[in-house]
Amino acid sequence: TEEMAAQKVNVLITGANRGLGLEMVSQMVKGSVAVSKLIACCRDPDGPGAEALQVLAKQHPDVISVVRLDTSDLSSIKECTQQAGALVGSEGLNLLVNNAGIMINTTLLDTTCEDMQKIFNTNVLGPMNMIKEFLPFLRAAAKASKISGMSTRKAAVICISSLLGSVEGTRQTYEYFSVLPYRVSKCALNMLTVCAAAELRKEEILFSLLHPGWVRTDMGGEKASIDAPESVQRMLDVMASMTEEQNGAFLDYHGQTVAW
Ligand code: NDP
Numbered sequence: 001t002e003e004m005a006a007q008k009v010n011v012l013i014t015g016a017n018r019g020l021g022l023e024m025v026s027q028m029v030k031g032s033v034a035v036s037k038l039i040a041c042c043r044d045p046d047g048p049g050a051e052a053l054q055v056l057a058k059q060h061p062d063v064i065s066v067v068r069l070d071t072s073d074l075s076s077i078k079e080c081t082q083q084a085g086a087l088v089g090s091e092g093l094n095l096l097v098n099n100a101g102i103m104i105n106t107t108l109l110d111t112t113c114e115d116m117q118k119i120f121n122t123n124v125l126g127p128m129n130m131i132k133e134f135l136p137f138l139r140a141a142a143k144a145s146k147i148s149g150m151s152t153r154k155a156a157v158i159c160i161s162s163l164l165g166s167v168e169g170t171r172q173t174y175e176y177f178s179v180l181p182y183r184v185s186k187c188a189l190n191m192l193t194v195c196a197a198a199e200l201r202k203e204e205i206l207f208s209l210l211h212p213g214w215v216r217t218d219m220g221g222e223k224a225s226i227d228a229p230e231s232v233q234r235m236l237d238v239m240a241s242m243t244e245e246q247n248g249a250f251l252d253y254h255g256q257t258v259a260w
Pocket of ligand 1: 049212213217221224
């Protein structure tokens with residue numbers, strides 16, 4: 001019915017070809033979220049690393065659109081907005097998930113400037129440019145929505161951060177797991193997201209940070225404590241429950257607040 005269609009959301013996920021991003025696409029399209037258009041972005045849609053996503057997209061051709069996007073490249077982001085704009089139209093974009101990320105595992109003494117620039121390009125400038133370039137679509141969704149207050153079903157940006165970006169956590173865990181460039185980048189992503197939350201609060205666009213848990217993906221490794229389906233199921237539950245109270249919050253996959 002028209003009422004049902006009005007409740008459906010348009011979603012964009014970065015880094016959707018493997019790991020948590022792919023699992024998020026899979027669970028969203030299998031019905032855990034009522035999705036109208038699901039824009040699944042990845043760097044190389046035609047390459048072997050995107051085969052699983054392409055299979056999923058072929059099973060749900062009305063919902064999933066695979067769009068090329070390298071979040072570290074502003075011109076690639078601008079091309080993506082063209083395609084995404086044509087897909088979502090005047091409904092706008094209800095939910096942007098900044099999931100794409102890389103890890104560089106070095107200590108202070110062996111980290112180079114190139115390491116820091118590389119990780120900032122993807123983990124910080126990527127989400128920043130995604131927010132800036134997709135803002136017109138988020139604004140359109142916020143204006144079109146009949147939902148009062150803030151919601152991930154109205155207009156929201158979820159940035160996938162990490163416990164490793166917590167200053168408080170780093171005091172305890174740095175000596176066991178240094179990953180300095182990664183920690184610094186996720187900490188910067190946290191600040192970026194809190195600033196965006198404050199700057200756009202009056203437009204009722206929700207910004208929030210999620211720690212997915214330590215998850216068995218290429219990045220998390222085999223020894224991680226949970227699998228991607230569990231992490232994503234819980235993150236989707238947390239996202240669904242968000243209101244203006246969670247604007248600028250840093251939550252884990254259980255919905256618990258993570259210390260800055
Ligand atoms: P994976 O390494 O399994 O997947 C990373 C994804 O990001 C891939 O799809 C990759 O694409 C994509 N990506 C990387 N760089 C870019 C770029 N420049 N442009 C577009 N896409 C890019 O990681 P996870 O799925 O485990 O991680 C997803 C998010 O969760 C990350 O932000 C990570 O920091 C965070 N996280 C993960 C944890 C874990 O335990 N797994 C713990 C805490 C946080 P490609 O295939 O082209 O490389």
